Amino acid sequence: KAGVTQTPRYLIKTRGQQVTLSCSPISGHRSVSWYQQTPGQGLQFLFEYFSETQRNKGNFPGRFSGRQFSNSRSEMNVSTLELGDSALYLCASSRKLAGGPTDTQYFGPGTRLTVL
C-alpha cells in the first residue's frame, strides 16, 4: 500500500506571497492532520480534517487554512507569507474510526518551505 505523499517536496517563496501544499493520504485513511516543524518550536499541530470537515485546529493565525476533498486528499494554504513560516510541513493520515480507539498517524516526507 502506498504511503502518504506530499507535494511539492521543496518550495521557495518570498514574503507576502501565498503557498498551497498538497497531501495524499494512505488509501482508506479518512483523517488528515498537518504539523509544522521548526528548530525553535519543534512540532506543532496545525489542523485535522475528517470527512471534508475541519475537526480540530491548533494555535495558528488565520493565514493558515486547509481543506479536504471527497477523496480524502488535503491541501493547506498559507497566505501573506512571513519569514517565520519557513518550516517543514508534515502531513499525517489515519483511519480514525468513529468511536473507536485512536489510530496511529502515518506521516509523509514533508514539504520544506523557505520564505525569503
Next chain:
Amino acid sequence: AQTVTQSQPEMSVQEAETVTLSCTYDTSESDYYLFWYKQPPSRQMILVIRQEAYKQQNATENRFSVNFQKAAKSFSLKISDSQLGDAAMYFCAYSNAGNNRKLIWGLGTSLAVNP
C-alpha cells in the same frame, strides 16, 4: 493543557549496546495514548512504538520496548542491540483518547550510534 518533555537533547550509544531515552508528560486525562516516533536524517517520520494508557503491559516491538509508568507520567524508550540505522531524532508524543486526537510532541532526542 497537556505537555511532553524530553530532557535529553542528545544521546549516544555504542553499536550493539542498549540505550534508554526519557520522556515525561503531563495530563489530567485518564485515557490517552503515547507514541515514540523516529525521524532519520531523510526526514520521514516513522512510528516506533505506541502505548495505550489503559494497558498496564509495556509495549514492545522487536528491539524497542517502553517503560510506561502511569502514576509517574513517565514513558521511556529502550533500544536494545543498537544498530547504525537507529541513528535519528526520536520524538515522544501524546494523544488524548477523545475526539481531539492531535499529537502533542516533545522536542526530541538526537541519538547517535557509534560503530
